[in-house]
Amino acid sequence: MFRKSIYKTPAQLRAMVEPGLITAAALDAVRALVRPGITTAELDAAAERVMLDRGAEPNFKLVRGYHHTTCISVNEQVVHGIPGDLVLQAGDIVSIDCGAQFQGWNGDSAITIVVPDAARPDLVARREELSRVTQGSMWAGIAAMATASHIGEIGEAIQEYIEAQGVSEVSGETYGILREYVGHGIGRKMHEAPSVFNYRTPDAGAEVRPGLVLAIEPMVTAGGESTFVEDDDWTVSTTDGTDGSHWEHSVARHAGGIWVLTAPDGGAAGLAPFGVTPVPIA
Secondary structure (H helix, E strand, O other): OOOHHHEOOHHHHHHOHHHHHHHHHHHHHHHHHOOOOOEHHHHHHHHHHHHHHOOOEEHHHHOOOOOOOEEEEEOOEEEOOOOOOOEOOOOOEEEEEEOEEEOOEEOOEEEEEEOOOOOOHHHHHHHHHHHHHHHHHHHHHHHHHOOOOEOHHHHHHHHHHHHHOOOOOOOOOOOEEOOOOOEEEOOOOOOEEEEEOOOOOOOOOOEOOOOEEEEEOOEEEOOOOOEEEOOOOOOEEEOOOOOEEEOEEEEEEEOOEEEEOOOOOOOHHHHHHHOOOOOOOO
């Protein structure tokens, strides 16, 4: 039995709009700076400046033992990469994850960017395809949330989308879905119940109804699903060295429909191919 407390009131949903927008603005600032020669620490600082300027704080820094605003994962790193002196190179695939806490409420979102490399178009195409598949699977899961009766339908939609892509048209590789790392509820804390699996499970999961807010975040690899945690005790990398990609949005289900809190348009552009129109929170 799931506790009723995982569902927010309409007033609480409205309070989550601003931290979502601040999170989106921080990622926009980072996206604009990604280029060969920049360090991941510089990207981290840019995200933090946006949050502080808008009266928010980085909620990643509230996680015990973590001291950065973002997680930045490069190439075979899939999630939880620590920003530092790593210099981005042309052709790198870079996943940036961050969240803002504003007036006690949280946002959480992630994007993947491929650094341009005119000298290696095949590499760029392969990595951009991985990012596209991951992003598309996220939107498939978000679209499912609009009509789902239980959370398990979201994971099923994500897996079905990825499976429908078959093997990569560019590399001929199959795609792997990370199993140990999943999405989650979000609200007063960045990580709340319930878990949101990115694949089919025998458990239907919590009921999807107005007041539910989820961080939907597929993590996909260009090869195997096996990962390991590097010596820094945070960074998750693929065992076979293949590339990883991570996309995430925080999404609210309310009486009128769904609204993507970490997208300035509420998710309209991403949901359009799925025939879903987001509705602002009243």
